Amino acid sequence: GESVGLHLPTLSVQEGDNSIINCAYSNSASDYFIWYKQESGKGPQFIIDIRSNMDKRQGQRVTVLLNKTVKHLSLQIAATQPGDSAVYFCAGRGPALIFGKGTTLSVSS
Amino acid sequence: DVKVTQSSRYLVKRTGEKVFLECVQDMDHENMFWYRQDPGLGLRLIYFSYDVKMKEKGDIPEGYSVSREKKERFSLILESASTNQTSMYLCASTYSGDGDTQYFGPGTRLTVL
Numbered sequence: 213g214e215s216v217g218l219h220l221p222t223l224s225v226q227e228g229d230n231s232i233i234n235c236a237y238s239n240s241a242s243d244y245f246i247w248y249k250q251e252s253g254k255g256p257q258f259i260i261d262i263r264s265n266m267d268k269r270q271g272q273r274v275t276v277l278l279n280k281t282v283k284h285l286s287l288q289i290a291a292t293q294p295g296d297s298a299v300y301f302c303a304g305r306g307p308a309l310i311f312g313k314g315t316t317l318s319v320s321s
Numbered sequence: 322d323v324k325v326t327q328s329s330r331y332l333v334k335r336t337g338e339k340v341f342l343e344c345v346q347d348m349d350h351e352n353m354f355w356y357r358q359d360p361g362l363g364l365r366l367i368y369f370s371y372d373v374k375m376k377e378k379g380d381i382p383e384g385y386s387v388s389r390e391k392k393e394r395f396s397l398i399l400e401s402a403s404t405n406q407t408s409m410y411l412c413a414s415t416y417s418g419d420g421d422t423q424y425f426g427p428g429t430r431l432t433v434l
Contacts, residue, residue, distance in 0.1 A: 246422060246423075248425075253428075254427055254428070255325070255411050255413075255425030255426050255427045255428050256411070256425045257425070258423070258424070261422060301363070309366075309423065311364040312363060313361065313362065313363035314363060
């Protein structure tokens with residue numbers, strides 16, 4: 213079946229560093245992708261999305277890159293802060309949303 | 322802001338009990354979803370609904386049923402709770418004209434003893 217998966221289950225960075233969380237998907241027909249952030253004890257929160265006709269989309273301190281050739285997307289967080297510590301999920305539409313298992317980002321001061 | 326609320330944050334039930342999990346959204350969204358979230362398995366779709374009184378099975382509907390009598394409310398029912406249904410349950414909603422951005426509730430941590 214179709215799948216969406218993250219490359220690393222955990223990522224540890226220092227405060228101020230840039231973080232990159234990677235995700236691969238299997239359905240080449242997926243036309244829409246979302247990144248979610250889930251803090252401990254809370255439901256997932258929307259961060260940023262990107263459609264397949266785009267390669268890059270920027271938000272506030274976050275950038276999503278989409279490489280359709282290798283079916284890969286990444287979430288870049290600039291100047292990572294302790295408040296960014298959370299589990300990050302990518303999800304792709306194909307046709308229903310398929311969620312990856314999540315990468316736990318730990319930010320140390 | 323979209324608000325999705327779930328009736329309980331924590332729930333403890335016994336095996337065989339009937340369990341109701343309620344979800345309410347206040348943004349007139351057509352689509353509502355129930356997921357369970359387990360370590361190492363990520364989010365798995367149980368049921369979803371595109372309109373009042375409509376329901377569709379997700380990936381793991383066995384042991385669950387749902388009810389959507391009003392647009393703002395989507396209920397998940399465990400007819401006879403079992404220990405393997407111990408999990409975090411997340412409700413989400415979307416507006417049809419907003420792509421697939423799903424707005425999630427805070428989750429209900431259900432423990433079945």
